[in-house]
Amino acid sequence: MSNASSAASGVMGQTPASRGLWSSRFAFILAATGSAVGLGNIWKFPYITGENGGGAFVLVYLLCIAAVGLPIMMAEVMIGRRGGHSPVNSMRAITKRGKLSPSWRWLAAVGVLAGFLILSFYSVIGGWALSYVGTTATGQLTGQSADQIGAIFSGLLGSPGKLLLWHTVFMALVMLVVARGLRGGLERAVTILMPALFVLLLIMVGYAMTTGYFGEAVAFLFQPDFSKLTTAGVLVAMGHAFFTLSLGMGIMMAYGSYLPKGISIAKTSMAVSVMDTVVALLAGLAIFPIVFANGLEPGAGPGLIFQTLPLAFGQMPMGNLFGTLFFVLLIFAAWTSGISLLEPLVEWLEEQKGMNRTVSTLAAGIACWLLGIASILSLNLWSDFAPLGMFSMFEGKTVFDLLDFLTANILLPLGGLLVAVFAGWFMSREALEDELALAPASFSMWYRTLRYFTPVAVAVVFIYNLV
Numbered sequence: 001m002s003n004a005s006s007a008a009s010g011v012m013g014q015t016p017a018s019r020g021l022w023s024s025r026f027a028f029i030l031a032a033t034g035s036a037v038g039l040g041n042i043w044k045f046p047y048i049t050g051e052n053g054g055g056a057f058v059l060v061y062l063l064c065i066a067a068v069g070l071p072i073m074m075a076e077v078m079i080g081r082r083g084g085h086s087p088v089n090s091m092r093a094i095t096k097r098g099k100l101s102p103s104w105r106w107l108a109a110v111g112v113l114a115g116f117l118i119l120s121f122y123s124v125i126g127g128w129a130l131s132y133v134g135t136t137a138t139g140q141l142t143g144q145s146a147d148q149i150g151a152i153f154s155g156l157l158g159s160p161g162k163l164l165l166w167h168t169v170f171m172a173l174v175m176l177v178v179a180r181g182l183r184g185g186l187e188r189a190v191t192i193l194m195p196a197l198f199v200l201l202l203i204m205v206g207y208a209m210t211t212g213y214f215g216e217a218v219a220f221l222f223q224p225d226f227s228k229l230t231t232a233g234v235l236v237a238m239g240h241a242f243f244t245l246s247l248g249m250g251i252m253m254a255y256g257s258y259l260p261k262g263i264s265i266a267k268t269s270m271a272v273s274v275m276d277t278v279v280a281l282l283a284g285l286a287i288f289p290i291v292f293a294n295g296l297e298p299g300a301g302p303g304l305i306f307q308t309l310p311l312a313f314g315q316m317p318m319g320n321l322f323g324t325l326f327f328v329l330l331i332f333a334a335w336t337s338g339i340s341l342l343e344p345l346v347e348w349l350e351e352q353k354g355m356n357r358t359v360s361t362l363a364a365g366i367a368c369w370l371l372g373i374a375s376i377l378s379l380n381l382w383s384d385f386a387p388l389g390m391f392s393m394f395e396g397k398t399v400f401d402l403l404d405f406l407t408a409n410i411l412l413p414l415g416g417l418l419v420a421v422f423a424g425w426f427m428s429r430e431a432l433e434d435e436l437a438l439a440p441a442s443f444s445m446w447y448r449t450l451r452y453f454t455p456v457a458v459a460v461v462f463i464y465n466l467v
């Protein structure tokens, strides 16, 4: 595992061969899954599905994963392995070799910025999960009604002090690991924690089946009603495909650069996408039966899982134990994603500004923590403040909403679009064939999707929403 552990640490200035490689295909899958599976699957997917009316949204989301996300993930991993460096320098190496414009490395810069912006609010949500460990462990949820549980959640959001405390703890956890270059055994922990989270989700689904509303939830998630789908919803579904797979910001490039030659990029990318999707769908199946059984609102927004799952924990046998475990595992999932969000900026500061790892981690982490305070305030004191509210697209969006919207729905798809265009139209076909080593029919399917379908789909959704 030690090779895997060094993967996310900044090791620029070394030749590709001296940087070490993943010890196995499994190690890569694990690290990539650690980044992909996070709050996006368990917190964000259910609530945006609820806000966007269910089935039709889920269908579009699944299509986006398969036809947009997967091809781009393969392209990112492929660029990383071909380039053999951190994202910015991998792009530089490939453009140099192919006599392409060096401006392509800006692509990686967009990613660095996106990661920074995402982590600033991601950490605030990670903080909610941290605070719920205590709430659950101390039995505060036991036997509470939906209203009382709702009040616990509003109490948390209404308290800038509590939010700040937990946001600080979450950022500190992330910085701790990033500063040590991921050598602290986190990868080993992920081997145990990810499957554990999976098992706990299954237990929650099992509980949800006993509520008597499982059928309603399945229908809500899987029976598409297109009258409920808006064009804005399509943008959200597409943006979420990028967000949940950690695409469009160079993470998969960074991880791909450690993937030994001879390991199938297609198979590993597929494994990561499938696991990520399964976790999201399980979360939906655990949450919506509770929503319907208790007459809650599926479109409740970002607080959805913090009001449904606690209700279940307060009612089920050994709920305190399961609940505490659940939030601990959620924190681990968020933690591994948070680390991958900070890593590119830290690497960039090391390479470009010559800072050492500790200093660059402190600089990046503190800046991110500061920006996070704006998200915290937008949940209470600034809840009526919409910084870009004069543009109809951003109407009513608080700082928190805005950061989420800008990153997931604009920066990540833009990054992904550029990856698709770069790999599909600028890299040589021989290089792609050589890296992917697919059967001719599979290769041409991927190549066509990446060249034509993916960029057009992303561009159309973009333009539609801008106009």
Ligand code: PHE
Binding pocket: 035, 036, 037, 038, 039, 040, 041, 118, 242, 243, 244, 245, 246, 247, 249, 251, 337, 338, 340, 341
């Ligand atoms: N994929 C992570 C999640 O679903 C979030 C993330 C986005 C991580 C982009 C890295 C890069 O929670």
